Amino acid sequence: MAESGQLWSDPVEIVNGMQLLPGFADSQSLYTEIQSLVQQAPLRHMGTRRGFTMSVAMTNCGDLGWVSDRQGYRYSPIDPDSGQPWPDMPNALKELARDAAQLAGFANFSPDACLINRYVPGAQMGAHQDRNERDRTQPIVSVSLGIPARFFVVIDNPADDKKSVAVDLSDGDVVVFGGAARMCSHGVRKLKAGHDPLWGEARWNLTFRHAG
């Protein structure tokens, strides 16, 4: 990215291993890519092992997609709704994830999975760990688009019981989650109503992983 006229600010460490790159992603250019991806593999509300339905609508692109149903969570090369492979991960998305990871100190990040989440007001994501990826030395790169959301990370500090750190993520913000933070529990608080000129009354999130 250009030295002059950059619209993003320097990385900020939220907790050890979790860096925020404020405004790093170009929301406008991602909009068209995402519209095309959700036409190929429509958003859906997945079920859980316990029989709940997630409030967040999801789809994927890349060689592997994250899926959940009565059998639990896993990665699959096939979209279970269509029986077809997930759409290819567009190069622009791959490069964004790679550049963000590099800036946060993770060279050669090669995502093979991108989970696309859409939240409407009232939707949330409970505390969870991302543990279905084989190689945990690779970070997860997360891109927030549309209306802001409160993200939280649980810090397991034996001296301090369980403490959570909150960060409000706005349109274009990128989080790189790796190293010491890679296995921390985290989630998204119930989305508040809002309006974004491009994305409307919704928050979108892309998480890039090396899953295979």
Ligand code: MD6
């Ligand atoms: C979200 N993000 O921001 C959900 N996971 O909508 C995640 O669950 C997440 O942002 C792993 C690493 C970064 C994340």
Ligand code: FE
């Ligand atoms: Fe996660």
